[in-house]
Amino acid sequence: xSDRVSVSKTYKMYVNGAFPRSESGxxxxxxxxxxxxxxNVAHGSRKDIRDAVVAARGATNKWKSATAYNRxxxxxxxxxxxxxxxxxxxxxxxxxxxxxxxRAANEVSKSIDLTVWYAGWTxxxxxxxxxxxxxxxxxxxFSIPAPCxxxxxxxxxxxxxxxxxxxxxxxxxxGNTVVVVPGSHEAIPxxxxxxxxxxxxxxxxxxxxxxxxxxxxxAPILASHEDVDGLDLAGAGExxxxxxxxxxATITRVVDSDLRDLHDLKRLRAFIDTVTVWHTIGQ
Amino acid sequence: MTSVAAHGRPELPATTSRPVRIGSExxxxxxxGGLSGVDAVGLEARAAKLGTRSLKQDTxxxxxxxxxxxxxxxxxxxxxxxxxxxxxxxxxxxPDASDPSVPPVAAVCVYPDLVDxxxxxxxxxxxxxxxxxxxxxxxxxxxxxxxxxxxxAVAAGATEIDMVIDRGAFLSxxxxxxxxxxxxxxxxxxxxxxxxxLETGELVTYDNVRRASWIAMLAGADxxxxxxxxxxVNATIPVTLLMLEAVRDFALETGAVIxxxxxxxxxTTKDALKYLVVVNETAGSRWLSPDFFRFGASSLLNDxxxxxxxxxxxxYVRADRFSGD
Numbered sequence: 001x002s003d004r005v006s007v008s009k010t011y012k013m014y015v016n017g018a019f020p021r022s023e024s025g026x027x028x029x030x031x032x033x034x035x036x037x038x039x040n041v042a043h044g045s046r047k048d049i050r051d052a053v054v055a056a057r058g059a060t061n062k063w064k065s066a067t068a069y070n071r072x073x074x075x076x077x078x079x080x081x082x083x084x085x086x087x088x089x090x091x092x093x094x095x096x097x098x099x100x101x102x103r104a105a106n107e108v109s110k111s112i113d114l115t116v117w118y119a120g121w122t123x124x125x126x127x128x129x130x131x132x133x134x135x136x137x138x139x140x141x142f143s144i145p146a147p148c149x150x151x152x153x154x155x156x157x158x159x160x161x162x163x164x165x166x167x168x169x170x171x172x173x174x175g176n177t178v179v180v181v182p183g184s185h186e187a188i189p190x191x192x193x194x195x196x197x198x199x200x201x202x203x204x205x206x207x208x209x210x211x212x213x214x215x216x217x218x219a220p221i222l223a224s225h226e227d228v229d230g231l232d233l234a235g236a237g238e239x240x241x242x243x244x245x246x247x248x249a250t251i252t253r254v255v256d257s258d259l260r261d262l263h264d265l266k267r268l269r270a271f272i273d274t275v276t277v278w279h280t281i282g283q
Numbered sequence: 284m285t286s287v288a289a290h291g292r293p294e295l296p297a298t299t300s301r302p303v304r305i306g307s308e309x310x311x312x313x314x315x316g317g318l319s320g321v322d323a324v325g326l327e328a329r330a331a332k333l334g335t336r337s338l339k340q341d342t343x344x345x346x347x348x349x350x351x352x353x354x355x356x357x358x359x360x361x362x363x364x365x366x367x368x369x370x371x372x373x374x375x376x377x378p379d380a381s382d383p384s385v386p387p388v389a390a391v392c393v394y395p396d397l398v399d400x401x402x403x404x405x406x407x408x409x410x411x412x413x414x415x416x417x418x419x420x421x422x423x424x425x426x427x428x429x430x431x432x433x434x435x436a437v438a439a440g441a442t443e444i445d446m447v448i449d450r451g452a453f454l455s456x457x458x459x460x461x462x463x464x465x466x467x468x469x470x471x472x473x474x475x476x477x478x479x480x481l482e483t484g485e486l487v488t489y490d491n492v493r494r495a496s497w498i499a500m501l502a503g504a505d506x507x508x509x510x511x512x513x514x515x516v517n518a519t520i521p522v523t524l525l526m527l528e529a530v531r532d533f534a535l536e537t538g539a540v541i542x543x544x545x546x547x548x549x550x551t552t553k554d555a556l557k558y559l560v561v562v563n564e565t566a567g568s569r570w571l572s573p574d575f576f577r578f579g580a581s582s583l584l585n586d587x588x589x590x591x592x593x594x595x596x597x598x599y600v601r602a603d604r605f606s607g608d
Contacts (some may be wrong), residue, residue, distance in 0.1 A: 050599055057602075224598035250598070 011041045011188055013048060013212050014195030016055035017205025022213070023047045030185055033098035041188050044213030049179065049221045052209040056150040056177040057227055059206030064147045064175040068123035075119035075173060077201040082112045085197065089161060092193060096186045097160055111162045114262050118169035121268060125174055129269055133276070140279045145272040147175030148253060149229035152222040154215055155180060156235045156259050160187035164194055166259055167234050170267040172207065176230065180210045181218045183235020188212045219243055226250040230271040234259045305501050308459035315458070315497055321489035321525060330521040333564055334557045343556070347591045348386055350555045350583075351378060353573045355413055355544065357392040357581050358608065359420075359512065365400045367608065368393055372404035374606060379588050388584065389573040390443055394419075395436035402440035413443035413478070417468060420482075420511035422447035426464060433471040443476040444468070445544075445579075447511060448495065450485045458498055465502035478506035478544055478577075481526075484516030492522055496529035500541050508544035512579065517547025520561055527565040530575075540569065546579025552590040555583060581608065 011030070012019040021027075026043035063071070082089070086108055093104040125145055133141040151171040156163030164180070164187070171178050182191040191210050198208045211218060219236055222228055223246040230253040233240045240256045247254050255270045305311050338346050356375045358367060372391055379385040390411035391401050401412045414436040418424035424432075433444055446468050452460040469477050479499035483492050499507045507526055510517040523545045530541045543566075545558055555578060562570050570576050585605045592600045 053599065221598075226599060226604065227601035246598075 008037070009039055011039050011192040011212060013042050013044055013052075014192060014199065014208065014210040015048070015052045016058070016209065017199060019195070019199075020048075020051075023051065028185075030188065032095040033186075038095060039189060041185070042212050044181075044211040044218055046221050048211050048213070049181075049218055049225065052179045052211050053150060053152075053222075053225055053227050055206040055209050056179050059177045059204055060147070060149055062204050063172075063177055063207045068126065068175075071173065071175065072119045072122035074202045075122065075169065076116060078197060078203065079112050079115040079119060081197045081201045082108075082115060085193075086112070089190070089193065092189055093161060096189050097158075107159065107161055110262070111165045114162065114165050115169060117263060118165075118173045118268075121170075121173045122175075125268065125272070129272060130274075135278075138281045140281060142277045142279070144275045144277060145174065146275045148271045148273050149176060150227060151176045151178050151230040151232065151271050152225070152228045153178055153180045153232040154219050154222075154235040155183045155187055155191065157184040157187065157237070160184075160190040161194075162262055163187070163234070163259060164191055166262045166264060167232050167267065168208065170264065171230070171232065171271050172203075174268060174272050176271050177207045178209065179222060179228070180208065181215050181222060182210070182212060183215050183237075185214070187235075220246055223247045223252065224249065228252055231255070232267065232270070305462065308462075311458060311462055311498065311501065314501065315494050318493055318497060321493055323489050326489060326525060327521045330519075330524050330561065333524075333561050334520060336557075336560045338556050338560070344591070344594050346556050346559055347552060347587055347594065349571065350552070350559060350578065351587050351591075352386045352389060353577050354388040354584050354587070355390045355392045355546075355577050355579045356388050356584060357512070357546075357579050359392065359394060359415060363394060363397060365397065368397045368400045369404045370606070371608075372401050372410070374584070375410045376405065376408045378584055379592075379605065382592075385588065385591065389577055392443075392445065392579060395432060395439065395441070398436050398439035398441045411442045412440060413445055414439075414441035415445045415447075415480075415511075416441075417446040417464075419445070419447055419480075420513040422449050423451070426467060429464070430467060430471045433468055437471070437473055437475050441475055443478060444472050445478045445480055445508060447480045447482060448499065450482055453486070453491070453495060453498075458494075461495075462498050462502045465499055465504060469503040476505040477503065478508045478542075479504040480508045480511055480546075482511055482514065483509050483518075483522045483526075484514045489522070489525055492525055493529055496526050497533070500529070500533045500539075504541060506542040506544050506577070508546055508577075508579065510547040510579075512547030518545040518549055518579075520557060523558060524561050524565050527562060527570070530570070531566045534566075540575060542575040542577065543570070544577040544579055546577075549578055549580050550582050550586060552583075552586050555587065 022042040022044045024045035027040045028043050030038045030041045032038040089108045090104045129145050130143050135141045153167050182188045195210045223243040231247050233256045244254050375388045375391045390413045392413040395414045398414045416432040416436045417429040481495045496507050526543050534540050562576050588605050589600050
């Protein structure tokens with residue numbers, strides 16, 4: 001055996017393309033499923049949510065004004081980088097989710113395929129949920145889907161990798177920027193590693209922001225934030241009703257169903273506004 | 284000698300006379316010659332240190348409201364329209380349309396040709412009307428034109444005039460010209476308050492800022508103001524601290540209390556509160572009033588309103604809750 005000093009990773013947050021520690025300076029210790037030390041994790045606070053929402057708001061224009069085709073390419077690039085880190089995610093899932101190597105490998109492959117599936121959706125959403133409306137006059141009348149803006153996501157508490165992909169990718173594919181709070185402490189290492197994936201693919205800074213910490217503490221701040229336009233409460237469990245009430249005060253759209261199907265068209269449609277445009281015919 | 288109060292700051296004398304008389308350029312040079320050089324490293328360190336103070340809860344709420352009452356809500360663009368000035372004045376009187384408890388700002392600040400629009404919109408609301416004059420922002424015009432500019436703004440109803448000093452004359456050593464211009468503009472102002480813009484971003488050194496502050500105060504300024512907002516470097520905390528030291532020293536010397544206006548680049552509540560700490564710790568609580576300290580700003584007001592709402596409701600608000608320009 002070598003006598004190297006062990007180098008364990010500190011899981012910091014991912015905000016605006018950088019990996020900051022919590023503004024509060026707090027951390028907590030995360031153990032793996034066997035109870036051994038896994039990492040020190042940044043324990044995010046109210047102000048970290050504030051900073052993440054500012055970053056997400058700042059990135060909305062760049063992401064939504066990119067062509068749908070380009071967004072698809074960027075998300076496909078995420079799948080490419082995930083593929084290259086396949087083995088890392090397999091070992092991580094064994095430590096955090098406590099699954100066998102075989103199940104972990106299956107979970108990673110499934111998540112990569114899901115990423116490709118959502119990458120494909122970016123330039124097809126408009127054809128499915130948009131359309132041309134019949135009007136009595138010399139006009140075209142189009143209904144065009146547009147992203148609603150900044151979406152806050154509490155990721156599922158189980159299946160940390162596929163749960164993250166299945167809640168975050170639909171919001172991104174429809175052109176929103178996201179502030180993600182991992183639904184459980186165990187889901188944090190995979191979420192932050194996915195932040196590293198985002199940082200090394202072509203996702204613009206601020207489009208994906210990950211605030212690590214305790215979901216029950218961070219979710220109400222996200223829900224009551226006026227500048228958050230949508231909220232996916234997949235991992236919020238019992239507190240959904242209260243979070244929905246907070247969100248309603250600022251007219252935030254809420255998805256409060258469990259994640260049952262990874263290929264969830266409801267989530268893909270959830271954070272879309274419809275813009276209706278008139279255009280004269282023949283000019 | 285001045286007495287030193289318990290908190291370590293000298294107390295102001297009770298008189299408000301101005302015993303320093305400048306009869307000639309020689310008098311001016313000898314008065315300025317008595318000023319010590321600025322310790323730049325110490326100044327910046329003190330400014331940075333004061334910037335780390337944190338205001339919380341009730342103090343923060345009070346400071347936000349105070350900062351709102353100190354704002355000179357400004358629009359100085361070539362593209363200004365009467366409609367924009369009317370909207371600005373409406374906002375000045377009632378900054379948050381949904382919350383009547385928000386105090387009005389100190390003044391609106393516009394170009395001279397739009398003063399009459401502001402006068403008609405503001406009426407008897409008590410919000411002051413400031414106008415930039417003297418060939419703002421460059422100041423490159425003859426004295427006759429500058430004075431005509433001032434008289435026109437005052438005649439239209441401006442209660443405060445923001446003039447620019449002749450930086451070219453100052454930097455080439457012609458301080459007599461700078462002084463005489465301020466004296467002439469002060470006379471043209473009549474009852475209107477005179478704010479003298481030093482344009483510190485163009486004065487190169489801290490020593491120059493100190494000298495220019497004294498020239499302006501000796502010549503009769505009611506306020507000294509950092510910047511036009513039209514050059515690369517605008518208000519900074521060290522420069523404002525230095526100017527606050529100047530008004531404090533001037534008050535100790537002469538009894539006259541001169542105001543300071545920090546203008547340009549102050550956009551966030553966090554910045555504004557840092558300035559208030561610097562005001563209190565440098566000049567003293569006497570200056571914590573719109574009569575003696577102002578912010579020249581436009582986007583700052585919305586950030587103050589956002590933070591005020593955050594303090595009241597406990598949750599963060601979105602930027603477009605408040606009207607833009």
